[in-house]
Amino acid sequence: MLQIYNTLTRKKEEFKPLDGNNVRMYVCGNTVYDHSHLGHASTMVAFDMIARYLRAKGYDLTYVRNITDIDDKIIRRAAENGEHYTELVERMIASMDEDAAALGIQKPDQEPRATQHIDGMLEMIGGLIEKGYAYAPGNGDVYFRVRKFEGYGKLSGKILEELESGARIAVDESKEDALDFVLWKGTKEGEPSWESPWGNGRPGWHIECSVMCKCMLGDTFDIHGGGPDLPFPHHENEIAQSEAANGAEFARYWMHSGALRMGKEKMSKSLGNFFTVKEILEKYPPEVVRFLLISSHYRKSTNYSEDTLRMAGEKLQKLYTTLKKVDDPFNEFWVPEDEVELTEEVEEVIGTLKEKFFAAMDDDFNTPEAIAVLFDLSSRINRIFVDRSKINQVRKLRDLLVELGGILGILQDNPEAFLKSGGDVDEAWIEEMIAKRKAAKKAKDFAEADRIREELLSKSVVLEDTRQGTVWKIER
RNA sequence: GGCGAGUUAGCAAAGCGGUUAUGCAGUGGACUGCAACUCCAUUUAGACCGGUUCGACUCCGGUACUCGCCUCCA
Numbered sequence: 001m002l003q004i005y006n007t008l009t010r011k012k013e014e015f016k017p018l019d020g021n022n023v024r025m026y027v028c029g030n031t032v033y034d035h036s037h038l039g040h041a042s043t044m045v046a047f048d049m050i051a052r053y054l055r056a057k058g059y060d061l062t063y064v065r066n067i068t069d070i071d072d073k074i075i076r077r078a079a080e081n082g083e084h085y086t087e088l089v090e091r092m093i094a095s096m097d098e099d100a101a102a103l104g105i106q107k108p109d110q111e112p113r114a115t116q117h118i119d120g121m122l123e124m125i126g127g128l129i130e131k132g133y134a135y136a137p138g139n140g141d142v143y144f145r146v147r148k149f150e151g152y153g154k155l156s157g158k159i160l161e162e163l164e165s166g167a168r169i170a171v172d173e174s175k176e177d178a179l180d181f182v183l184w185k186g187t188k189e190g191e192p193s194w195e196s197p198w199g200n201g202r203p204g205w206h207i208e209c210s211v212m213c214k215c216m217l218g219d220t221f222d223i224h225g226g227g228p229d230l231p232f233p234h235h236e237n238e239i240a241q242s243e244a245a246n247g248a249e250f251a252r253y254w255m256h257s258g259a260l261r262m263g264k265e266k267m268s269k270s271l272g273n274f275f276t277v278k279e280i281l282e283k284y285p286p287e288v289v290r291f292l293l294i295s296s297h298y299r300k301s302t303n304y305s306e307d308t309l310r311m312a313g314e315k316l317q318k319l320y321t322t323l324k325k326v327d328d329p330f331n332e333f334w335v336p337e338d339e340v341e342l343t344e345e346v347e348e349v350i351g352t353l354k355e356k357f358f359a360a361m362d363d364d365f366n367t368p369e370a371i372a373v374l375f376d377l378s379s380r381i382n383r384i385f386v387d388r389s390k391i392n393q394v395r396k397l398r399d400l401l402v403e404l405g406g407i408l409g410i411l412q413d414n415p416e417a418f419l420k421s422g423g424d425v426d427e428a429w430i431e432e433m434i435a436k437r438k439a440a441k442k443a444k445d446f447a448e449a450d451r452i453r454e455e456l457l458s459k460s461v462v463l464e465d466t467r468q469g470t471v472w473k474i475e476r
Numbered sequence: 477g478g479c480g481a482g483u484u485a486g487c488a489a490a491g492c493g494g495u496u497a498u499g500c501a502g503u504g505g506a507c508u509g510c511a512a513c514u515c516c517a518u519u520u521a522g523a524c525c526g527g528u529u530c531g532a533c534u535c536c537g538g539u540a541c542u543c544g545c546c547u548c549c550a
Binding site: 010027028029030031036037039040041042043044046071072073156157158159162163205226227228229230231232233234256257258259260261264265266267268269270271292295296297299300301303305307308310311312314315318321322325360363366368369371372373374375376379382383385386387441444446449450453457462463464465466471473 | 477478479480481482487488489490491497498499500501508509510511512513514515516542543544545546547548549550
């Protein structure tokens with residue numbers, strides 16, 4: 001039984017899809033005015049993991065992740081660059097896709113863009129005005145009348161009076177109430193704009209999600225997700241707009257990922273303490289980054305540092321080392337595939353571990369606990385290599401390790417390729433050095449052999465002497 | 477100021493009212509020319525103060541500290 005923590009009720013709830021086996025999920029994606037930083041990646045990976053697990057559970061998932069392709073920051077950045085905003089947008093979407101692919105993030109089923117849904121927005125805004133939930137003061141803007149919507153604050157726990165007293169909301173003469181938020185912004189000179197009944201303008205931030213949810217998933221759907229800074233005001237405003245316009249419950253389960261931290265503080269654009277995904281991928285294999293992001297619970301903050309990233313690499317290396325050992329046809333314990341038998345004992349182990357993995361994931365997607373199962377599996381495989389009598393079981397355990405890893409979006413690479421990745425040393429040169437060392441060893445010149453090992457190690461190349469010869473990997 | 481979350485061993489990070497989380501690191505041993513990998517054994521916990529209980533890291537109350545949201549922000 002899958003339990004999901006619902007921000008709306010502030011507790012874990014049993015997950016029951018609205019429509020049988022079909023699950024509909026909408027996640028707020030990026031505003032594409034710059035390259036993604038690791039915080040963006042963190043949220044994308046979290047919901048990718050969630051999507052993969054829902055599918056692994058057998059649900060028929062429709063996953064929508066939007067792209068905000070028009071807003072103040074995009075307009076400003078494009079102007080700074082002296083380019084048309086669509087050029088900037090296309091470039092940043094390509095960059096985001098590249099990062100996502102590297103991190104093993106599967107494409108959502110739909111990636112709607114705000115500017116593709118202007119008509120739907122005009123329709124929804126018109127409807128809100130008709131119902132008295134919105135007003136156009138005549139300056140080209142349209143505002144949502146927050147006090148008119150009774151449930152305002154139910155997601156974020158905000159109380160209207162306290163929001164009002166917090167004097168951080170910009171005073172705007174044309175608003176009836178300082179709390180009202182903009183649905184449609186009248187255009188300024190030189191800005192991109194669309195025609196509307198209230199004059200040329202562009203969408204406010206929140207309306208796009210309400211409209212795209214309705215268009216792709218219907219008035220009511222199962223899961224709405226996003227990053228840690230979205231419950232207020234963005235999601236609160238979405239609920240107000242959608243429920244006022246549709247007269248129906250909006251999303252049933254609200255999920256929010258935790259912040260990615262640099263030391264004690266949240267990594268964010270406004271604090272300026274961010275690394276782009278591309279900067280990090282220059283130094284670390286993408287799967288290591290993904291492993292770090294899933295090695296703490298999705299709702300908790302993840303601590304990013306050189307150290308945590310290095311440790312993530314070491315852990316992943318351990319798992320891949322196990323996989324490589326099983327796959328290696330020169331391994332002394334290797335047996336042909338058709339001689340692999342599924343004994344009762346191994347069947348039971350597989351069943352138990354699979355159950356443990358799913359139980360962990362069923363508990364609000366507890367990836368740290370699920371990963372512990374992978375290490376359990378890895379240890380069992382390694383022990384089998386010590387206790388040769390059970391060798392015929394090992395491939396079945398390997399298959400399970402790869403299968404469960406796949407649900408988390410890891411361990412799908414070729415083990416040897418992974419172990420040799422991340423270095424910047426010429427492979428032919430390494431082989432040459434290994435050959436020289438072999439000759440030195442044969443001549444019992446161990447001082448020379450050790451010197452060569454040290455030289456390679458200084459370039460992060462670790463040598464391992466096996467019965468079948470010397471192999472190498474990149475130190476993590 | 478309001479609302480919310482957190483504080484676990486050297487580091488990272490989970491579950492659980494009584495029985496090993498897990499990984500890295502450390503220590504001892506096996507293996508190795510030496511290593512690496514791996515295996516075996518093992519040391520380090522639960523911010524602080526109370527309460528409930530036969531028994532609390534786990535439940536309750538308080539204190540301290542940290543973080544997030546309240547403004548664009550994944």
